[in-house]
Amino acid sequence: AQKVTQAQTEISVVEKEDVTLDCVYETRDTTYYLFWYKQPPSGELVFLIRRNSFDEQNEISGRYSWNFQKSTSSFNFTITASQVVDSAVYFCALRGAGDNKFYFGSGTKLNVKP
Amino acid sequence: GAVVSQHPSRVICKSGTSVKIECRSLDFQATTMFWYRQFPKKSLMLMATSNEGSKATYEQGVEKDKFLINHASLTLSTLTVTSAHPEDSSFYICSAYQRLQRTEAFFGQGTRLTVV
Numbered sequence: 207a208q209k210v211t212q213a214q215t216e217i218s219v220v221e222k223e224d225v226t227l228d229c230v231y232e233t234r235d236t237t238y239y240l241f242w243y244k245q246p247p248s249g250e251l252v253f254l255i256r257r258n259s260f261d262e263q264n265e266i267s268g269r270y271s272w273n274f275q276k277s278t279s280s281f282n283f284t285i286t287a288s289q290v291v292d293s294a295v296y297f298c299a300l301r302g303a304g305d306n307k308f309y310f311g312s313g314t315k316l317n318v319k320p
Numbered sequence: 321g322a323v324v325s326q327h328p329s330r331v332i333c334k335s336g337t338s339v340k341i342e343c344r345s346l347d348f349q350a351t352t353m354f355w356y357r358q359f360p361k362k363s364l365m366l367m368a369t370s371n372e373g374s375k376a377t378y379e380q381g382v383e384k385d386k387f388l389i390n391h392a393s394l395t396l397s398t399l400t401v402t403s404a405h406p407e408d409s410s411f412y413i414c415s416a417y418q419r420l421q422r423t424e425a426f427f428g429q430g431t432r433l434t435v436v
Contacts, residue, residue, distance in 0.1 A: 241424065249411060251364075251427035297363065301425075306352045306417060308425060312363040 212311035227283045229298030237303035240281045245295040326428025343414030349394035350416035358411040404435040
């Protein structure tokens, strides 16, 4: 079964703090893709990153970084020096190679206070 | 990134009426489109998968006669909520995906449906 768990329901930080959003997944597929999406209050989903199961190299994009560890089935997302504009709900998602379906975690609401 | 346009963004309808939501891929051909429903402060629940030219595949528990999905072309899928009731009020969001060319799904802006 495909499953994504985001244990953190809501996180509040003060601007400029670093924050890590956790994501743990379950899959029986050997090839799969992991994603992070941002959902601001307006509702649309903004694609942040895709990782395939064969690429465990961590990635950094500006203040964002992602740590993919197959050994622990985790794909964590870190925002460095958070800003108020980072306030949103963040979803981690999994897609199998043979299945077009996306499986989303329950989301983590991030509140960044000035 | 690719653009997926969803229309309308908000709709209020009376109980018993039907509402159609459109999802268009503007700059790529979407072989597959997904329809999700999101309850307040909840995750996205996949309702159905539509592949161009074939019948949609519905997830368990989703009433296919209530939520009619049509994917008649590579750029357009529609979700019709038939005989809407207040409990159908929700945020509906589509995503479009091109299997051979892309491995991320691009999402529409979402439609907030309120049934009164």
